[in-house]
Amino acid sequence: MSDTALGPLRVLDFSRVLAGPFATMLLADFGANVLKVERPGTGDDTRSWGPPYDASGQATYFQSVNRNKTSVALDLGDPDDLAQARALALAADVVVENFRPGVMDRLGLGPDTLRAANPRLVYCSITGFGSGGGAALPGYDLLIQAVGGLMSITGEPDGEPQKAGVALVDVLAGLFASVGILAALRHRDRTGEGQRVEIDLLSSLLAALVNQGSAYTSGGTVPARMGNRHPSIAPYELVPCADHEIALAVGNDRQFAALCEVIGLPELAGQDRFATNPARVEHRAELRVLLEEQLSRRPAADWAAELSAAGVPAGEVNDIAGAFALAERLGLNPTVELPRPDGTPVRLTRNPIGLSATPARYETAPPADPGQLVLPLPGWD
Template identity: 80%
Template structure:
């Protein structure tokens, strides 16, 4: 049976990146059909091969497994002339080169964008840095650091507690998404003109762009947002509320939903109370509103409230752990997990690519590659 067509086949991607941001971007390209060759250090490979526990049943670090499926791997020592020569030859034969070294490193190796793009004008050369190629070039681009200096931690966590990072390396993921979009835009331009270009993404700019409404509060409104815990700065009620057994996530986004909430909770009088009838009023009086809602919600379990509220179109749900989240997706028919074969006949289970394409769906061909032996 013939394999289904892919969106990006037979695009040839040479991947010099490590850790998370750009490996995530190249995995997305590989899922969509690109042929991705990962260049790794001999002996140790990508840093994340040693980032464990946890490990899968084959003893591989799950961190590495998460962002390296559908790729092949080659070990090249870029500290040697022969390793650089091999890498250069591969780059000149590629459609896309991706790297996330500190600015200047690839130039010193003879693998920089200016040199390779001059030799191969169709080449798309993508770089992800921590803080850009200018004054921030020497700063290390670690996700925790960027979450701290980029303001995300200042709006995450309890108002009376310490600033908190998000529970996943979110800035790296965002930068990887921006990089993949940039690469696809550059490919579209090359289809029209025959000419490649540079794609540059940095972690700090990615985070600032992803602050969206919180960023605009500052740039357009002159407001410096702070930590609100699980509350929303502009919507109420939009938070966690305690029930008889555990917390309920309640995300009331408009007045109709609020009226429906009040009806379910037998608090119909709140829908016409001037303190709560409109969203701006609810935001201004959120403490009083929370007290009234909490009193009613504590009478029954969270799952009961979630089911009843969902029936009338009020966004509500229990707080799942990761296992519960995957179980929910499975129950909704979203098929969140795919199994990819290893060369030894075993398989590794990974999260499905969320992009649905009717004609050229993502593919799941191979597990993340083992470290090449020298």
């Protein structure tokens, strides 16, 4: 498609569940022709991951990462289907897969084999722990969060380690995969040569630890769980009000002075123990007592409104419905509706990337069932 950023790029997607499908959906949103290869009959694992289901009976998990794609059902254990998969791979610009290391090589669909026949091919592999010593380890998001350190810094200090409320590492890996694919395509534009892109979930998580990771690598400090508090900023946490908590994210001294003014304690900003952020971090327990005493006198919504008006980052703790409602009120248009073949719509979260000339497109709902291969396929002949 000439009016899209990535048309007419052809992406053959052997991946399933979350990280790979998320990466290929991002490419599809910007015009790539993504053909999803699924198992005959059952399809992607997430087709059966429910509840919840939408009104048509489709699993909402599968829908979240598979819009703008077409689907073909191929049994890679069948010689004829395998031959068709190989033909499609050789016609592709990009192949994405997240099988265990070695599986695609045994099928004759590995990167060395395909790139020998098509040197322009960009081949992206997503694994849990890489293709070396961790090749045999299963790459489930919960496991990665546990062994990768994220759970050790999530939760209350005296409670058990906690996972994030979404499969965050899979999402991060999908984002890294899409960036890697685009970088490889840019290299191909200059040289005519494709390359292999390798993403593993553990490395993705370690890279995403950012300041917590550098606390260890550069500072020799092993971070620990602090609940909703921040290791380097105060106040940066939830504080109870008369009805429920408010989130305070005070990032500098000016914001802290404004906070003190709004809550009726302007003198705190001038005290040595609170005048600078390092001092506030050192005396965070004392500061917490004072904030709770003041904020507990009024509802969270009242404080959030006044603090926001004064330039202090503050807000109520929303549920998912409240989060989408906030985005609507702010004019962010957080959802899109895509038509199904029967005419009924499916409502999904929009792509957050805004491009002025070639914005994301929303053309087709996630495929309702694993498709049947009919050759020639538009854009693949």
